[in-house]
Amino acid sequence: MNRTRLPYWHPLVAGVALGLTLLLTFLITGNGLGASGFFTRVAAAAGAWLAPAWTQANAYFGPFVEGGSPLPSWVTWEAIGVLVGALIGSLVSGRFKAMIEGGSRIFSGERLAYAFIGGALVGFGARLARGCTSGLGLSGSATLAVSGFVFLIAFFAAGFAMSYLMRRAWQ
């Protein structure tokens, strides 16, 4: 594991590459990049498996499962691609590392609990906002959508406030 580890890209290189990837996605699909839509489909599929009656009757999940499995969809292929792309990138650069990453003042169990709680807030918030940092913040703002900028302002405001409260956990 002592092989060379390449540094992260310069933010301008990464930003331009991300912008071109986003532009390519718009030209191919007419939509931008997304992520939370995939987890919505995973949640609906898990519901259909664990509690089929509840899922079918549910006003939000129902439409996702009425035509069979909600998983086969463009956003699913894209999310699988994100995982594969990150895996390729981290492996070829020597940056892949199996670890639980968090601050030094908390234990791994505490870190996992915070990750779960943060994930739950993000999952709920993304359904409320109809998108996440990718779909609204990045893709929405690239189309100059008012909704994208409203999202980003709220996202950064709450991020700064909560980060101040959480500063011990990341030290």
Added chain:
Amino acid sequence: MSMPLYDYGIASGLLTGILFGFVLEGAGFGSPRKLTAQFRLSDWSVFKVMFSAVIVAAAGLWLAQAAGVIGAGGVFVPTLYFWAIAAGGLLIGAGFAIGGYCPGTSLVGLGSGRGDAIAFIVGMVAGTAVFAELFGSLETFYFAAEGPKGQTVSGLLGLPDWLVIAALAIVAAAGWKLGTAMEKKFGGPMTAEQANTPPASNASHPAGSAGGTARA
């Protein structure tokens, strides 16, 4: 050639997804400490990468429209539902600061070997299920303060797109300069070496050991 192609096939999803994940990993966005360092102002990579990407993509879309490659209304512009999007943005910002990821970067974290990304993903699925259960009582709020369909900032202000993009570029450049100065003050942005090194005082509690027993 008339674009967009409106191709929603497997190859289209895999190609764009692989590029997206590869670039985010390269930017360092598989590390929750690097991502959240944006909010501690010691690492401005999230601001820098996101804003430069928005400007490049927005300028590219504007050029493609000006050249007639894509027609007006060719790409999806999300409509504003003010309260739901503002509240959702607040929850995602807070959840990001607590959990260390957003939905896309959690997949990048997982692809970089981060076990905490799995807990975040399980949390997201749970949060989505809670939303679905409460959807009936949230419906009024969900649709409240709906804006004009697909409204853009340029449409709202009555300005041409290129002027809004130029103004964004100026704001981004100023933020970039401020961010670089603050990064220097805090000792520079987090490197790949630092992100892959467990923090010192955790050494006696190796990451990956059963979390519940670490306290005993």
